[in-house]
Amino acid sequence: MSNTLEGIRVLDLSRVLAGPYCTMILGDLGAEIVKVEAPGGSDETRGWGPPFQEGVSAYYLCANRNKKSLTVNLKSEEGQRLIHQLVKESDVVINNFKTGTMDRLNLGYDELKKINPGLVYCSITGFGETGPYKDFPGYDFIIQAMSGLMSITGTEESGPQKVGVAITDILTGLYACIGIQGALLERTQSGEGQKIDISLYDSAVSSLVNIASNYLMAGKIPERLGNHHANIVPYQTFDTSDGSLVIAVGNDRQFAQLTKFLGHSELAEDPRFQTNAKRVENREQLSPILNDLFKQESTAHWTEVCRQNNIPCGPIQNLSELTEDPQLQHRDMFIEQEHPVAGDIKLVGSPLKLSKTPVQYQSYPPSAGEHNEELLQTIGYSTEEIEQMKKNHII
Numbered sequence: 001m002s003n004t005l006e007g008i009r010v011l012d013l014s015r016v017l018a019g020p021y022c023t024m025i026l027g028d029l030g031a032e033i034v035k036v037e038a039p040g041g042s043d044e045t046r047g048w049g050p051p052f053q054e055g056v057s058a059y060y061l062c063a064n065r066n067k068k069s070l071t072v073n074l075k076s077e078e079g080q081r082l083i084h085q086l087v088k089e090s091d092v093v094i095n096n097f098k099t100g101t102m103d104r105l106n107l108g109y110d111e112l113k114k115i116n117p118g119l120v121y122c123s124i125t126g127f128g129e130t131g132p133y134k135d136f137p138g139y140d141f142i143i144q145a146m147s148g149l150m151s152i153t154g155t156e157e158s159g160p161q162k163v164g165v166a167i168t169d170i171l172t173g174l175y176a177c178i179g180i181q182g183a184l185l186e187r188t189q190s191g192e193g194q195k196i197d198i199s200l201y202d203s204a205v206s207s208l209v210n211i212a213s214n215y216l217m218a219g220k221i222p223e224r225l226g227n228h229h230a231n232i233v234p235y236q237t238f239d240t241s242d243g244s245l246v247i248a249v250g251n252d253r254q255f256a257q258l259t260k261f262l263g264h265s266e267l268a269e270d271p272r273f274q275t276n277a278k279r280v281e282n283r284e285q286l287s288p289i290l291n292d293l294f295k296q297e298s299t300a301h302w303t304e305v306c307r308q309n310n311i312p313c314g315p316i317q318n319l320s321e322l323t324e325d326p327q328l329q330h331r332d333m334f335i336e337q338e339h340p341v342a343g344d345i346k347l348v349g350s351p352l353k354l355s356k357t358p359v360q361y362q363s364y365p366p367s368a369g370e371h372n373e374e375l376l377q378t379i380g381y382s383t384e385e386i387e388q389m390k391k392n393h394i395i
Contacts, residue, residue: 003030004357008184011036011086012067013074013095013107015043017140017166018124018200020063021173023094026180027066028350028359034086034375035067038074039393041368056342056365064365065337065347070376071369071395078394080106085379087115091193092180096124099134109195119193120183122176128199138200140166147204152211155226172203233279233286234258237316238294238302245299247290248312252276257309262293339364369395 008031012023015037027033037043045060052058070086073079087093093112095102102108102123109121123129126138144150144162154161179196187193205212211222211230222230227246229235234255235248249255252275256268267273267289272282279286294302299315306313317325323334335349350359372395376386389395 002357003360004354005029005031005181008032008092009034009090010092010094010180011083011090013093013097013102014124015096016045017063017169018172018176019094019096020045021170022122022124022176022180023067024063024065025173025177025350025352026092028352028361030357030360031092033067034090034371035064035069035366036074036083037069037071037368039071039369039395041069041071043368046368053339053342053345056339056345061339061342061345061347061365065361066363067366068363068371068375069366069368070372073394074105074107076394078389078392082376082389082394083107084112084115086375087112087119089379090116090119091184092120092122094122094124094176094180098137099125099129113193117192118187120180120187120196121193122180122196122198124172124176124198124200126199127201129197133201140169140200143168143200143204147201148208148212149204152208152222152224152230154224156224158224158226160224167207168200168204171207172198172200175203175206228283228287231280232276233283234290236287238291240294240299240302241297243299244316245294245302245306246314246316247294247306250312254311255279258306258311261305261309262290264289264293335361337361337364341367 005026008026010023010026010031010033012019012033013036014020014023020035020043023031023033023035035043043060043064045063046057048059049057072082074083093107095107103111109123112121113119125134126143127133127136141162144167145160147168149168150160150162153163176196176198179198183194183196214220214230215222227237232248232250235250237244237246247258249258252268255273255276256265259265259267267286271278273279273286303313303315315321322328328334331353333349333351335347337345337347339345345364349361352359373383373386376395377383381389386395
């Protein structure tokens with residue numbers, strides 16, 4: 001079966017999450033991903049844990065399937081020449097070194113495009129490769145703080161809170177993936193590659209969407225609203241008799257229907273709550289009334305009633321409940337692979353469902369340097385030369 005990006009080779013010189021997440025998506029779509037690390041393995045996530053399964057980090061496993069592993073000493077001239085040889089046969093290079101590092105290693109875009117003018121070169125940094133912050137290190141937590149995300153997450157009582165996953169890394173990985181595919185598409189017309197400069201900071205700010213628009217239009221610094229929505233009411237969590245439920249009422253018709261099955265239709269006629277704008281204005285009066293009503297029955301009861309009445313809702317699920325969700329099982333969102341060290345591993349599957357070229361899970365997350373000989377032979381190195389490079393700690 002052919003795949004969407006079959007025939008595309010990506011040299012992945014990134015580590016941790018944003019870059020590896022991007023290249024895992026490209027690999028799921030059929031691209032050949034060559035994960036490049038220093039000899040012995042230099043992706044820090046290999047050591048991040050617990051948990052470990054037979055010494056293999058769960059964190060590393062989450063973002064590195066469908067890749068081949070090559071270890072190279074990029075600080076050596078011979079290692080740099082090796083990468084230059086691979087660049088001749090590659091379509092994409094992606095890295096997340098600090099600004100200027102790739103140039104110092106003779107692996108910057110200006111150098112590599114001389115070798116391969118069709119190369120798509122993606123750089124991921126904390127703050128971008130231009131501007132006054134370009135030399136600052138940037139990590140997800142720092143970016144969440146600086147970008148405004150933490151200022152709007154949590155409540156006034158809790159103070160600023162980060163999102164529970166490294167969300168700016170994930171967003172940046174997605175933007176990098178979009179940019180790379182766009183550049184590859186443009187290359188079919190021009191025959192030339194280009195450089196893509198992606199930063200965690202830019203990506204995080206782009207995610208502010210309506211909150212940023214609210215501020216840019218009104219000039220009012222947004223408050224932390226916890227599980228409330230800045231522009232829609234009721235769009236929040238409610239306590240039930242045995243847990244919590246999210247209700248997402250998007251219009252006045254839905255609100256009238258909600259009040260009807262709650263047994264208090266008069267709320268929809270109350271001048272304070274008749275329109276969404278009024279409900280936003282008077283959320284502090286409406287929310288306690290609704291919360292008291294939802295407390296009278298269980299989460300399962302209200303979930304069923306809401307769905308019968310076409311009111312968007314969802315229970316707050318923990319990871320145990322999530323992995324048993326029949327919808328996610330039907331959608332193949334949890335997969336298993338056999339790993340030579342860790343044994344049977346369980347991973348989150350791809351959300352991409354393509355009818356003609358479905359994603360494929362062809363290989364497990366590799367050990368460091370697992371494919372050195374295979375990859376180097378494809379660019380002309382002999383077995384003897386490969387053994388000598390091992391002795392010289394080049395690979």
